[in-house]
Amino acid sequence: xxxxxxxxxxxxTEMGQEVTLRCKPISGHDYLFWYRQTMMRGLExxxxxxxxxxxxxxxxxxxxxxAKMPNASFSTLKIQPSEPRDSAVYFCxxxxxxxxxxxxxxxPGTRLTVT
Amino acid sequence: xxxxxxxxxxxxxxxxxxxxxxxSYSVGISALHWxxxxxxxxxxxxxxxxxxxxxxxxxxxxxxxxxxxxSLHITASHPRDSAVYICxxxxKSSGDKLTFGTGTRLxxxx
Numbered sequence: 001x002x003x004x005x006x007x008x009x010x011x012x013t014e015m016g017q018e019v020t021l022r023c024k025p026i027s028g029h030d031y032l033f034w035y036r037q038t039m040m041r042g043l044e045x046x047x048x049x050x051x052x053x054x055x056x057x058x059x060x061x062x063x064x065x066x067a068k069m070p071n072a073s074f075s076t077l078k079i080q081p082s083e084p085r086d087s088a089v090y091f092c093x094x095x096x097x098x099x100x101x102x103x104x105x106x107x108p109g110t111r112l113t114v115t
Numbered sequence: 116x117x118x119x120x121x122x123x124x125x126x127x128x129x130x131x132x133x134x135x136x137x138x139s140y141s142v143g144i145s146a147l148h149w150x151x152x153x154x155x156x157x158x159x160x161x162x163x164x165x166x167x168x169x170x171x172x173x174x175x176x177x178x179x180x181x182x183x184x185x186s187l188h189i190t191a192s193h194p195r196d197s198a199v200y201i202c203x204x205x206x207k208s209s210g211d212k213l214t215f216g217t218g219t220r221l222x223x224x225x
Contacts, residue, residue, distance in 0.1 A: 031211055043201065043215040056212060089156060097211060103148070104213065106158040 004107035006092050012113045018080040021110045024073055025094030033104060034067055034077050035091040043091075049075065050097060082114045118142050121202050121216040128223050134189040136219045138202030141183065148213065149176050149187050150201040158201075161187070192223045 005024040013019055025032045033048040047057040052069045060067070064083070069075040079086055089111050093104040122137045138147070149161040162169050162176040164185065169176050173192075178185040189196055202216040 033211075033213075042217050043203075045212050048211060050211070055210065091158060093158075095211075103160045103163045105160065106150075108157050111156070 004092055004094050004105055006090075006107035006110050008110060009108060010111045010113075012115065013082055014115055015083055016081045017114075018078065019082045019086075019112060019114075021077040021079075021090050021092075021112070023075045023077070023092030023107060025075070025092070026105055027073065029094035029096050029105075030072070031095045031097045031102075031104075032069060032075050033093040033095075034075070035093065036088045037091060037109075038088045046077070046090075079112075082112075084114045087112055087114050116141070117217070118206075118214055119202055119204055119216040121200075121219050123219060124217065125220045126222070128192050128221070130193055130223055130225050132192050132223075134192050134196075134221065134223075136187045136200050136202075136221070138185045138187070138216055139183060140185075140202075140204050142204065142214075143207040144180075144183075144204040145207050146205040147178055147185050148203040148205070149185075150203060152199040152201060152218070154198070161200075189221075194223045194225050197222050 007022045030051050034046040035043050037043045046059045047067045048055055049069045067077045089109045091109045092107040095102045095104040119140045128134050146163055146165045148163050151159045151161050164178045173190045175188040199218040199220050201218045203213040
C-alpha cells in the first residue's frame with residue numbers, strides 16, 4: 001500500500017486566497033484525521049471522520065476552515081480566505097477503527113505558507 | 116497544565132547511550148501512542164500501548180496505567196535516532212481523538 005497520500009506537498013499563497021488540501025487515506029481505513037502542526041501549538045486535531053461522516057470538528061479554528069469527505073478514498077481541507085496565521089504543516093492520518101484502538105498512519109504533510 | 120506532559124523537552128546523547136523519554140498524563144485513556152517525527156517532517160507511529168510493554172528492535176515502550184506514565188527507551192542509540200518523539204493519548208472521554216504532548220527533541224552525536 002502506498003500509505004496516506006497528501007497533495008500538494010508545499011503550497012505558497014497570498015492572503016485572501018482559497019487553499020485546498022487533499023488527502024487519500026489507506027484503502028480500507030474507516031477513520032480519517034486532519035491535524036495542524038505549528039511551532040507555537042504543536043500538533044492539533046482539526047477534525048476527524050468515521051465512514052465519511054464528520055464526528056468531531058471542535059478543533060476547526062473558525063468558519064474559514066471546512067473539510068469534506070465525499071467518499072472513502074478522498075478528503076479535502078479548505079481554507080477560505082487564507083490568512084498568514086494559517087501557515088503551518090497540515091497532516092492527514094487514517095486508521096482502522098472499531099472497539100480496539102488502532103494505530104494512526106500519517107501522510108507526509110502539506111506545508112502551507114500564506115504571505 | 117497540559118493533559119500530556121513529556122520530559123525532557125530536549126535531550127542530547129552520545130552514540131551508544133541508553134535513552135529514556137518520559138510521558139505523564141492526567142486523564143483516563145484507552146491507548147497511548149509514541150510517534151517519531153524526523154527533521155524532514157514525516158510522522159511515523161512507533162507504538163500503540165494500552166498496557167504492559169512493547170519492543171521493536173532497539174525501541175522499547177512501557178506503560179503503567181495506575182501511575183499514568185509511559186516511557187520510551189532507545190538502546191544503543193544511533194545518530195539516525197535523532198528526531199522529535201511525541202507522546203499522544205486517546206482519552207476515554209474523547210472517542211478517537213488524540214491529545215498530544217509537546218514532544219522531546221533528541222539529538223544523538225556520533
